[in-house]
Amino acid sequence: MKPVIDVLEQRISRVLSSVTEQPDAAALVKTATDPRFGDYQVNGVMAAAKRLKTNPRQLAEKVIEELDLSDICQTPEIAGPGFINLRLKPEYLAEKLLEINADTTHVGIDKTGGPKRMVVDFSCPNIAKQMHVGHLRSTILGDALCRILQFEGHTVIRQNHIGDWGTQFGMLIAYLKQTSPEIIERPDSVHIADLEQFYRNAKARCDADRDFAALSRQEVVNLHEGNPETLNIWRHIVDESREHYQPVYDTLEVNLNQDNERGESFYADRLAGLVEELKGKGLAVESDGAMCVFPEGFVSKEGQPLPFIVQKSDGAFLYATTDLAALKFRIDELKADHIVYVTDARQKLHFEMLFATARLAGWVPEHVALAHVTFGTVLGEDNRPLKTRSGENIKLRDLLNEAVQRARTVVEEKNPQLDEDRKTDIARAVGIGAVKYADYCNNRTSDYVFSFDKMLAMDGNTAPYMQYAYARVKSIERKAAGKDVDIQSELSGIATLNLTEPAELDLARHLIRYGEVIANAMADYRPNYLTTFLYELAQKFSGFYNACPVLDANAQSRPTRLLLCDLTARTIAHGLGELLGIRVVEQM
């Protein structure tokens, strides 16, 4: 079903256009800023009146005369300087709830009318290093965006642009050859238990030993030239690294695996040609020995043009080159018509220049949209980027383990009678859910302070609160049998509703807004719109739960209330589970 707000916008805009004789007059329907103003408000009349130099209230009168919303709203009211306030009819709410109920797979939300091929670039850890807290936001934000886009009906191509092809590999390969010479014959026999330590050791040797440094450089050359022995070891390092980061994705319940990987190495043999092409087009020129593109509008310190360096003075390529190659590949071969990059805000300039350069080169057709979805930093309690006490990056694995452990303690305290497996499962859902939810519920552009205590709190806008709301509905369902209530038969074929209590209506009005909120969240790539909606839903459900008995309700009210419970549970499960990748549990 189409969101009510869109239906209203369309219908009122049409009337406003005809009354004002201005074809592009927009109704500007928004959700009401205050319940006293009804459910939706029309803001566009005042702007239109201004253009016509007429009285806005009088114009609003005319619009209302022409407008027929009787199937949706009660009589519209004019208020203030020229707002039109709209209140949905209970009959309309009932009709919509039944529609949602009938849609068992898609919670009453239409697929997009214009499906696209969307490439989403996210997570992107460096191989040969542990994933740390800095990868958290890109990974889960990207995953949520993919889930939502997919739900909307787009074709989503997840791309994990892993860092598997840098000069650091020379040193890692050289180090493995020295410390585990058997790797040359049998790469599989060497297991890297601690990636971080491995990297540090190699780096230390490289810094201390000139001969080793020379070997490292030679291995870089070998790698680029495709030397089979070096390549084998490199491949092994990549495989070993995957053993470390795949479990993190699994724990996070993020849909990423080897199939989504297309790392820097994939583009390695395209770079030289790409730079040649840029040179040929007169875009890349030499500056201080490096090959640079100078896209218009980018200036540096002294007002000099800012370079986008595509080849270093020593001939090596760098991330700008790889990113260009990836962009080109995604358009030419993946046939993307929308590419979304999910990285932290510090890379903003880089992506602006990347997009500008690609456009200059003529690689971006008109219909292709490029977006950089930025986010802020995860901070510690000291308001500095989150680190361990000794100043190191916090490993994502450790962070998640702690969250689960803390959740486990709470479950143990609240529900000791549950069996062990159940407790373990709940602790996982709650702990991981808390970390993800805490991230999603903040505006992605701002930094946020990471706090286990806050994200695991049972009060407030947190995952546990949401999961609790869900578990409470499920508890009602479990209790039903004991009270001789057959939910199945009361809900099957339900054709009319009896919405009368304020708390019922309030909950109903909120439930039907789900599709509108998803659209809003996606238009701006902002999951916090979704968490806010879900939180409000849980609050409204609690209000309803307190005010309206369900199982003990009379025959007039009970089916309606059972349906409200069911739709609330389905919406929470969908929003949390399907769109945000946060598991709900029946009991907690």
Add this chain to the structure above:
RNA sequence: GUCCUCGUAGCUCAACGGAUAGAGCGUUGGCCUCCGGAGCCAAAGGUUAGAGGUUCGAAUCCUCUCGGGGACGCCA
């Protein structure tokens, strides 16, 4: 120095150019013979950093100032 970004209640944060700027935490006061009190209801708390401007209307857009964070030629 240039550019980007942020500055909203004691704290953490919302607010899609709209009406009297909203939540949560914390504080204060209510609500358990009742479907999970891990809850609900209510109160107090604000010159939206400051100054101009645009607009019928500005936390939101523009300009400047102050303050935090970030980026700015061979790292990603």
